[in-house]
């Protein structure tokens with residue numbers, strides 16, 4: 001654990017009774033006399049450290065904030081809370097916050113444990129049960145708060161969550177890398193970090209697709225289409241007959257009515273497709289035996305012997321595979337979008353433009369929007385019964401341990417039930433027996449490792465960052481992983497860029513989460529006010545009523561807008577980036593649409609070469625606005641190509657520009673070939 005050497009102690013309080021307590025990342029007691037040396041920031045007694053104000057002192061006389069780098073204390077800010085005249089306040093609280101906001105950024109996000117603000121604290125310590133939405137503009141600390149909340153929940157509900165694990169979903173792998181140090185710095189590791197493209201273990205999305213194609217796949221209607229696709233694979237008779245040619249016997253005709261009967265039996269009881277294969281085989285063998293009896297009179301052999309005989313016949317096995325093939329979810333998704341006939345059968349009458357956006361070569365990789373479909377199909381298809389049969393026998397011996405886990409999850413369901421603010425617990429989705437069956441415990445791996453490799457793991461809590469990009473199908477896949485809907489979704493409707501349609505939280509949540517709460521964060525801790533003025537100007541192109549945001553700092557550097565000839569956009573952007581690298585030692589993000597990125601390749605190569613030669617880390621980042629979501633840099637250079645008339649520019653394009661302009665913590669340079677920004 002890195003905790004001990006990294007800002008272990010960051011604060012202290014003095015109470016009205018004269019008690020003095022130190023607050024830290026973890027709690028520590030003197031092993032000899034048990035005296036409390038350090039109080040964990042998450043303990044109830046530490047709460048006032050974050051929430052007390054001179055007006056509401058909560059029993060505190062004074063507060064101290066300590067900042068440190070490695071093991072060296074760099075500053076101490078004392079803040080008296082007991083004051084006669086509120087106007088005389090020396091605002092130590094703000095000084096510590098300002099120091100934290102002004103610090104140079106690195107490739108990794110740092111936690112905010114020393115300077116959590118009051119409105120943020122309320123979210124971090126909110127109850128475990130239920131679905132909480134945190135809406136906030138850029139830089140309002142949504143990611144920081146979400147991660148602190150994960151750490152808080154893991155502390156407050158340790159017994160439960162350290163076994164069931166917290167799932168954290170971030171927009172892309174770069175973002176996961178960016179936030180990966182925060183939980184370990186807070187001493188926590190019971191979390192699994194995934195992107196929508198890596199949600200299903202063993203399957204990784206490697207391709208991309210257009211926004212409208214992804215949006216279509218994200219709709220809930222797709223569930224029925226997938227069900228249709230599975231049913232279409234079951235005894236595709238087309239009203240026809242099949243001729244069975246058993247080895248050494250006369251051919252046998254299986255007519256359409258008979259096959260229909262067999263299919264109905266296979267489908268009975270709602271067993272998933274693959275798991276229902278034995279049922280289907282049994283029904284088909286029954287019909288074959290009946291035909292044989294009709295042909296040759298009743299047999300002297302026992303039925304089970306005759307079934308076993310027939311089942312071994314290659315012609316029968318071929319028929320099993322043809323009429324009820326064992327299906328693989330990934331192959332099925334590939335087939336669905338890679339075979340025009342199958343596609344048209346499942347999605348009849350689709351708009352031709354959308355149809356051609358969805359169809360692709362079968363061998364092409366999966367996209368992130370395919371992953372919830374793979375997950376849905378994995379549910380609809382169930383496990384292949386053959387290997388499962390062997391695995392089931394060994395799994396039975398582990399069941400006793402698994403039951404403990406199952407009980408743990410069910411306790412959560414019960415608790416959630418008791419909470420009046422929570423949706424009715426979906427016990428119908430998960431039964432105790434199913435839960436026990438699902439969790440293979442006791443194999444020496446940590447719960448997080450086991451959870452991360454198990455598609456059917458049931459998590460204790462799910463946190464989604466950049467949640468405005470969550471499709472209904474992805475939400476469905478997440479609810480499957482957390483049926484109690486104990487979830488925290490943080491995001492910003494104005495940063496939704498998948499399509500031009502407006503995003504609303506109700507539109508996403510209402511169909512699947514009957515009750516949820518929303519909290520708004522309003523202060524931008526990242527982007528200085530001077531820069532936000534430009535960004536808000538862009539946002540108002542799509543929403544003229546967008547409110548004036550509050551930035552915690554005005555900022556020292558006036559943003560620069562450089563107008564250039566369209567032909568020179570790439571080169572001018574590269575020059576501006578080189579200037580930004582020379583002007584400070586901090587991180588520099590260059591954000592440009594795909595078309596301009598090529599021109600920046602040389603710049604990136606030069607900078608990477610330089611930093612590697614010095615043994616330093618790469619402080620230059622280059623990418624598109626979509627890649628930049630959730631990230632921040634000390635200085636940002638945004639390249640803006642010439643746009644058509646403002647009314648002809650798509651909403652998503654304006655929002656992407658808004659995302660790009662809100663990434664800097666200190667400096668912004670806009671290089672534009674038109675006049676969209678300035």
Ligand SMILES: Nc1ncnc2c1ncn2[C@@H]1O[C@H](COP(=O)(O)OP(=O)(O)OP(=O)(O)O)[C@@H](O)[C@H]1O
Nearest residue numbers: 112115116117138139140141142143144525526630
């Ligand atoms: N209480 C705080 N103390 C110190 N720094 C903070 C605090 N709250 C937020 N910050 C800092 O503000 C910056 C923005 O925070 P964060 O990335 O969590 O914002 P966000 O709302 O997720 O932004 P976006 O929507 O643009 O991704 C980060 O550097 C974060 O550390």
